[in-house]
Amino acid sequence: MTQVAEERRTVPRQPGARRGTRRVVPGRHRPGHVSTWLAAPSLAGLALMLVYPTLFVVALAFTESSLAKPLQRFTGTDNLVDAWESLAFAGSLVRSVVFAVAAALAATALGVLLALLLHARGTRFGVVGTILLLPLVTPPVMVGVAWKLMLAPVGGAFGGLFSAVGFPGANPLGDSVGAFAALVVMHVWQWTPLVTLLVFAALLGVPEELREAAALDGAGPVRTFTSVVWPVVAPNVLSVLLLELVIGLKVFDLVTVVTQGGPGVSTIVSSFEIFRTGMRGSYEIGTAAAETLVFGLLVGVVTTVVTLLRARAVKADQ
Numbered sequence: 001m002t003q004v005a006e007e008r009r010t011v012p013r014q015p016g017a018r019r020g021t022r023r024v025v026p027g028r029h030r031p032g033h034v035s036t037w038l039a040a041p042s043l044a045g046l047a048l049m050l051v052y053p054t055l056f057v058v059a060l061a062f063t064e065s066s067l068a069k070p071l072q073r074f075t076g077t078d079n080l081v082d083a084w085e086s087l088a089f090a091g092s093l094v095r096s097v098v099f100a101v102a103a104a105l106a107a108t109a110l111g112v113l114l115a116l117l118l119h120a121r122g123t124r125f126g127v128v129g130t131i132l133l134l135p136l137v138t139p140p141v142m143v144g145v146a147w148k149l150m151l152a153p154v155g156g157a158f159g160g161l162f163s164a165v166g167f168p169g170a171n172p173l174g175d176s177v178g179a180f181a182a183l184v185v186m187h188v189w190q191w192t193p194l195v196t197l198l199v200f201a202a203l204l205g206v207p208e209e210l211r212e213a214a215a216l217d218g219a220g221p222v223r224t225f226t227s228v229v230w231p232v233v234a235p236n237v238l239s240v241l242l243l244e245l246v247i248g249l250k251v252f253d254l255v256t257v258v259t260q261g262g263p264g265v266s267t268i269v270s271s272f273e274i275f276r277t278g279m280r281g282s283y284e285i286g287t288a289a290a291e292t293l294v295f296g297l298l299v300g301v302v303t304t305v306v307t308l309l310r311a312r313a314v315k316a317d318q
Contacts, residue, residue: 060289067283079290089291091265092273093298099180099269100248100302103187108241110188111195116225118196119203129200136193144257147186148173176266179259183267186254191247195240202236203229231316238310242303249299270295 061079064072083089118129135143150157153171162170172178206229214224252271255261261268261276268276274295278288 057289057292060286061293063286065284065286065289067278067285070285075286079286080293082287083290083294086291088265088268089270089273089277089294092268092270093295095180095266095268096249096251096270096295097298097302099184099187099251100245103184103191103248103251104241104244106184107188107192107195107244108237111192111240112199112237114192114196115199115203118200123204125197125200129196132196133193135190136197138190140190140253141257143186143190144254147182147189148258151182173259174263176263179263179267183251183254183258186258187248187251191244195244198240199233199237202233206232234313235310238306238313242306242310245302245306246299249302270298 059071062074062076063070063079064075066072114132118125118132121128151172153159153169153174159169162168172182210228210232211224214228219227250271251269252275255267255269255272256275259267261272270291274288274291277291278285
């Protein structure tokens with residue numbers, strides 16, 4: 001051992017080399033450096049799954065296309081003009097925004113309340129929290145079927161409740177306003193657990209020292225929430241609200257299973273209207289693609305507004 005140590009001490013260093021530096025061998029990658037070729041499969045998959053479908057939809061929007069014969073001839077902006085002037089599509093845009101805003105606000109408010117109640121019990125989600133997640137893991141089709149059966153005027157689970165409050169034989173799905181409100185309730189029931197889970201995780205990030213300082217200053221639960229907790233979790237809540245808005249704007253399963261857009265056109269949202277344009281009747285794929293672009297623009301505007309609000313909340317917290 002002594003001889004080996006002596007040999008190591010007698011190995012001369014190269015001129016100009018500093019102690020503790022590693023010699024970089026030509027042709028080898030630096031530590032932590034990832035070759036571009038290693039990311040090539042991921043980039044190729046991204047291009048295949050995102051870029052190509054987007055470009056194909058844009059091409060359909062500017063051509064005369066049907067389900068059997070896509071990309072027949074270039075039509076310029078005719079499909080976009082048809083989509084913009086369509087009263088049915090315009091109405092569906094309004095209903096989509098109303099649905100998404102109402103459902104997102106309700107789900108976020110209820111989810112924040114449930115998260116606060118769960119957090120008051122302790123820092124563990126627990127069995128109660130796990131049970132609350134059951135609607136989230138239920139397929140939307142099953143949610144629609146279950147609620148449709150419960151709201152049935154004859155034999156439905158809510159029939160006795162409607163009779164008890166003075167509305168015997170009530171059929172919410174047979175009324176325009178009732179059907180729209182029922183879809184909002186179903187959506188909120190399914191997606192509130194997601195808000196609860198994310199906000200509960202955000203509450204765990206609130207420093208306990210801030211709560212203790214507020215308690216020493218004599219702040220009650222409400223004052224502690226508004227002055228200490230909310231400024232910390234507000235950016236996260238706005239992010240969850242943005243997510244809920246996007247989920248609400250693209251709702252399709254519930255409408256298809258429960259109402260098929262009825263009664264009349266009262267529950268036809270944009271995603272269902274695009275489906276009707278492209279996959280029913282004349283199979284106008286070009287017009288449906290143009291409606292998709294307009295709908296995407298609307299989603300971009302709504303999400304941009306919420307993103308700006310979130311950025312302002314983050315700046316205020318700092």
